[in-house]
Amino acid sequence: MATEVTRTSTAWRNRVGDSSGTAPVEAHHFLREFLRSPRSIGALTPSSRWLAREMVRGLDLADMDAVVELGPGSGALTRHIIQRLSSRTAFIAVEKNPRMAGSLRGRFPRVIVHQAAAEELPAILRSHGLRQVDCVISGLPWANLPGRVQEDILGGVLEVLQPGGHFVAFAYLSGLLMPSGRRFRQRLADSFASVSTSRVVWPNLPPAFVYRCRLNGCQHVEPALGHDAAARVTPACRQS
Ligand SMILES: C[S@@+](CC[C@H](N)C(=O)[O-])C[C@H]1O[C@@H](n2cnc3c(N)ncnc32)[C@H](O)[C@@H]1O
Numbered sequence: 001m002a003t004e005v006t007r008t009s010t011a012w013r014n015r016v017g018d019s020s021g022t023a024p025v026e027a028h029h030f031l032r033e034f035l036r037s038p039r040s041i042g043a044l045t046p047s048s049r050w051l052a053r054e055m056v057r058g059l060d061l062a063d064m065d066a067v068v069e070l071g072p073g074s075g076a077l078t079r080h081i082i083q084r085l086s087s088r089t090a091f092i093a094v095e096k097n098p099r100m101a102g103s104l105r106g107r108f109p110r111v112i113v114h115q116a117a118a119e120e121l122p123a124i125l126r127s128h129g130l131r132q133v134d135c136v137i138s139g140l141p142w143a144n145l146p147g148r149v150q151e152d153i154l155g156g157v158l159e160v161l162q163p164g165g166h167f168v169a170f171a172y173l174s175g176l177l178m179p180s181g182r183r184f185r186q187r188l189a190d191s192f193a194s195v196s197t198s199r200v201v202w203p204n205l206p207p208a209f210v211y212r213c214r215l216n217g218c219q220h221v222e223p224a225l226g227h228d229a230a231a232r233v234t235p236a237c238r239q240s
Contacts, residue, residue, distance in 0.1 A: 026076075077137060121159075122159050132165075167211075196212050
């Protein structure tokens with residue numbers, strides 16, 4: 001009987017979660033992974049529901065053919081993305097941490113979870129028969145990533161985004177104090193036709209904001225990121 005009560009209350013807590021929208025068991029796994037590799041995980045807790053909502057605000061995900069999430073972690077953003085997709089949208093998540101990837105697969109059967117580094121995005125998509133996607137949503141800790149890794153991941157994102165495509169990423173406010181965080185901001189400004197920033201989401205640990213970036217319908221990106229710029233000249237641009 002005591003076991004039954006414990007099981008029921010655990011299930012209830014896992015379903016209901018805390019005020020941030022994160023189930024305690026999820027928060028616990030996240031913290032454990034943070035303690036194992038703090039730099040790669042980048043935060044003590046998963047993103048709050050308020051940050052997750054800010055991430056998907058204004059995106060017409062239901063109308064998209066293919067969406068990618070980078071660094072889904074324990075799925076704090078993933079569940080908000082899934083709610084907004086139509087059944088025809090391909091949704092691929094790329095998570096480096098094997099335990100998090102395994103757990104995501106079990107909890108989100110709707111998502112194709114690929115356990116790999118985000119640096120390999122173009123090859124990952126090719127392995128699923130995809131060359132271009134409408135939107136890349138990033139949960140990566142950009143300010144913690146070395147310059148070369150930032151460059152490789154962003155180069156891959158630019159390679160796979162179709163003209164007019166969206167790139168959305170959160171950044172912790174504290175990251176702006178770090179050269180790597182400011183470098184990321186500059187890279188976005190250099191790479192996209194438009195970049196806007198959201199308000200600061202204070203109920204998140206740590207407080208964060210969102211970069212919303214968009215490619216032109218016909219965008220030629222200079223090879224500043226070490227990737228083949230020709231790959232990003234759209235057919236329409238070539239004709240003109
Ligand atoms: C700050 S956590 C965010 C997790 C989740 N998106 C959220 O918002 O709660 C960063 C996640 O990115 C993953 N990650 C870090 N570097 C990565 C890389 N190079 N490729 C793929 N995932 C990576 C980590 O394992 C972790 O799950």
